[in-house]
Amino acid sequence: MRMFVPVPQQYHATFIQVALLREHMEAFNPNTPKLSWGHLIFDDFSAAATQPVRHILLVRDPYDWVLARARFFVSENFDGDMEVLKRGLVNTNDLLNLMILGIHQKAPSLEDIFRHNACGWLGTSTYLVRYEEILANLKRLDSTEAEAFFMRLFAACGLNPVPADWRARVLVGSDRKQSSTARENLAGGQADLPNELPEIQKRLVDYTAPGLRTLLGYGRP
Numbered sequence: 001m002r003m004f005v006p007v008p009q010q011y012h013a014t015f016i017q018v019a020l021l022r023e024h025m026e027a028f029n030p031n032t033p034k035l036s037w038g039h040l041i042f043d044d045f046s047a048a049a050t051q052p053v054r055h056i057l058l059v060r061d062p063y064d065w066v067l068a069r070a071r072f073f074v075s076e077n078f079d080g081d082m083e084v085l086k087r088g089l090v091n092t093n094d095l096l097n098l099m100i101l102g103i104h105q106k107a108p109s110l111e112d113i114f115r116h117n118a119c120g121w122l123g124t125s126t127y128l129v130r131y132e133e134i135l136a137n138l139k140r141l142d143s144t145e146a147e148a149f150f151m152r153l154f155a156a157c158g159l160n161p162v163p164a165d166w167r168a169r170v171l172v173g174s175d176r177k178q179s180s181t182a183r184e185n186l187a188g189g190q191a192d193l194p195n196e197l198p199e200i201q202k203r204l205v206d207y208t209a210p211g212l213r214t215l216l217g218y219g220r221p
Helices: 018-028 044-049 062-073 092-101 110-117 131-139 144-157 166-173 199-208
Strands: 056-059 127-130
Touching: 018 044, 056 144, 062 092, 062 110, 062 199, 092 110, 092 199, 110 199, 127 131, 127 144, 131 144, 144 166
Parallel strands: 056 127
Antiparallel strands: none
């Protein structure tokens, strides 16, 4: 979306999170619209703060989210207190279980993060976008299906009119080389993490957060 908004209309002061929200209410001022981004948990103040704006919620399949979180936590890009993990003192399955269950006084559980950052916003005026849908439509960008998908997203963002070169902008904006958190751009890390979450860890996700994937539009009831 940054490819569709002039730089002066982008809010660069901070990556907005709930702890910083009160200091950065200007990002949500309807009189001076800005494109902003962050991790915004659902609570009374954030719900009130986002009332006058268009709010796009990006989610990812919890199964894949576990792997992405593990890669990030053991990389040099993450500056939290994860020295035990970064040094490889736990094996892969232990690491994945920690990503699901959380780490005492260090990192919340998968269920806690999805409950506050995603599930709480469902059923509101927030527009839900699934990460996997973006990837699928990037791969078929010239198709009518992709055009319909992105037009719905642009409409939710209030983009009108849509530039004629929207496909080119989408391609530039989705370039993984520009992402500091893309898998191949993470420094260091654990090389033996699987590409797909093992079956027992999938069952652990379903045990700790029953119904989560179905609620978000993944899998079946």
